[in-house]
Amino acid sequence: MKRVLIVDDAAFMRVSIRNMVTKNGFEVAGEAENGQVAVQKYADLRPDIVTMDITMPEMNGLDALKAIRQIDPAAVVVMVSALGQESMVRDAVLSGAKGFVVKPFKEETITAALAKLG
Numbered sequence: 001m002k003r004v005l006i007v008d009d010a011a012f013m014r015v016s017i018r019n020m021v022t023k024n025g026f027e028v029a030g031e032a033e034n035g036q037v038a039v040q041k042y043a044d045l046r047p048d049i050v051t052m053d054i055t056m057p058e059m060n061g062l063d064a065l066k067a068i069r070q071i072d073p074a075a076v077v078v079m080v081s082a083l084g085q086e087s088m089v090r091d092a093v094l095s096g097a098k099g100f101v102v103k104p105f106k107e108e109t110i111t112a113a114l115a116k117l118g
Helices: 011-023 035-045 061-071 086-094 107-117
Strands: 003-007 027-032 049-053 077-082 099-103
Touching: 003 011, 003 035, 011 027, 011 049, 011 107, 027 035, 035 049, 035 061, 049 061, 049 107, 061 077, 061 086, 077 086, 077 107, 086 099, 099 107
Parallel strands: 003 027, 003 049, 049 077, 077 099
Antiparallel strands: none
């Protein structure tokens, strides 16, 4: 069972993603409300996949992605972004993100993206 770290500053979005992924055979290794916490939790938990919001306080998703990839160059990170953040998504992919999902998304969209990488 693949372990997922869910990173989003919105609690309702973390709960939503948690429900979707657990229902579809993934285990939630942990959750983080900003990039700084995400980097620390990644180092501690070493999940198989990270879902990473882009716009967050403290440290944004792009900076967290780069920090996680310094810890583990093979880290599998899927960026989760709102419409209109295409340039950030491009930067994320260039920085090593393995995929992206645009909010709002359907359950099949995020679970398919994770299954493809897991």
